[in-house]
Amino acid sequence: MATPIPNPPPETLSEQSDPKPALRKPEFKKVDQLKPGTGGHTLTVKVLASNTVLAKGRSVSQHLRQTRIAECLVGDETGAIIFTARNEQVDLMQPGATIIIRNAKIDMFKGSMRLAVDKWGRVEVTEPANFTVKEDNNLSLIEYELVNVVEE
Template sequence: MATTTTTTTASQQSNAKPGMRKPVFTKVDQLKPGTTGHTLTVKVVSSNTVLQKGRAASQHLRQTRIAECLVGDETGTIVFTARNDQVDLMRAGTTVILRNAKIDMFKGSMRLAVDKWGRVEVTEPANFVVNEDNNLSLVEYELVNVVEE
């Protein structure tokens, strides 16, 4: 009785490993509180610097900058909180791709943010018109405790 054994080499195993998967793009109107991992293509409608502190002359202390930017697509708009180097990329009229974005809650309303695990990339201008009538950051949410009986 002959038995056959199959062996896989290291090169065969590495070929079986899946590569990077394609991003699934989310529309602004699909965003919900407390969710993470969103990839969006949005246009910057406006940008407003709300905090700028620290000394630029000091080498070891980095200047902290925060800007609130209204971004959106054809389904709606939301406020994006840009930090430090992201502030320079978020100019009105620019189209950006936000990778691994998350929803933060600030005073009961949604804010879109990209932390150190995400990325903000400037891309070619998109051919959609931003729907400014549906601003998701104007919707107030309230945390409610549900008691199960």
């Protein structure tokens, strides 16, 4: 007859299993806090305008994936910036909609900032926000120049 194996003490159970890291609460940023070369931004913005700049794909060949890119002017009460929407994101970016952008990054395009979300981020429509967009502070109109600093 086999002898039953006693349950291990609770201390050894917690040592064996790796606890998952706790999820962080998102820190919502304002548009005027965005800086070149940064990422991980979560923002609530309103869509002011959406302009499709590239639409190619299935009409040429059924083997190509359909690619759509739109430049959308989005903003909050502190400023505005151009958001580069890709594929499914283009459908969500309707003028007047309020959008939550999660894990966004700042891309540089011809010396100016663009907000973008890659495969690690999310774009979702939310309830209409009650703020007025400050359109006269458009961060995408500011031109930046890359300066290499040599440390001596």
